[in-house]
Amino acid sequence: MAPMDATGMELHGDLLRWYAVSARSLPWRAGATPWAILVCEVMGQQTPLARVVPRWQEWMARWPSPCDLAAAPQAEVLRAWDRMGYPRRALNLHRCAVRVCDAGGELPREEAALRDLPGIGAYTAAAVAAFAFGARTPVLDVNVRRVVARLHGEAGPLSASVTLAERARAESLLPHDGSAARLSEALMELGALVCTPAPRCGECPVASHCGWLAAGRPPASAPARRPQRWAGTDRQARGRILAALREADVAWVAREVLLDRARVSEDPAQPGRALESLVRDGLVSAGAGGYALGGDILPR
Ligand code: SF4
Structure with missing residues (x-):
């Protein structure tokens, strides 16, 4: 059946009633600010929720507003990101905070303006527009x-990215009575708890x-993609270098120490390649004294 035919209202009702009693109690669901919602959405990409919750709580206690985060040195921001992975997200949040603070400290409400912020893609812009400002827009996470x-x-x-047809289908599911954002939350929760890859129908x-x-329940037309390898990759080498810099009790760490930590495969060029890529990405600064966390530290 098509979900938005005459029984569409019934689907909304069934889903929202289930959500009212089954939703997990997550800290950002209790009246979080738009900025706090943006931070949790960025953290929640590619990182499991169980690891996001304590980090998000720490971040919000420490940097509750964009201007608080904008004032922090990048090294502190990257340390506080801890081991959540994909640390460019932390740097982008910092850049985003600087931009928002410079513009008066308030996040824009429109999806297009949100997408214009550093590191904010289509998914995050839609999630913030919906969950922070109540916009009727599909929020298409996996x-x-x-x-x-x-x-x-x-x-x-x-597919690897959201198609126009998918977007149209998702939008057709959203009600026009002001409960679209709540329905998106409910769909998300259903996918996380019940309609999982091995669904509990x-x-x-x-x-x-x-x-x-x-x-x-006919089988999928093509096999699911295999999970990405981690061990021995440049990503693992980069993670090791960042961990060494986070843990160091001095600002500047010698190149040899970092290269040694980054040996995760037989490829002799990999540690240097990983280090240079971190500098290129602005996650690490290079200076005469070695390397330091963050791209905003003055070389010396
Ligand atoms: S696949 Fe199963 S769990 Fe998912 S929506 Fe259908 S009935 Fe529900």
């Missing part, structure tokens, strides 16, 4: 994409609206 596809009778796998509040279930 969980929502999977739920929407299944409701429409498809098993996946999902027997517990699903919208099972009676699900095209894939109605079709007998």
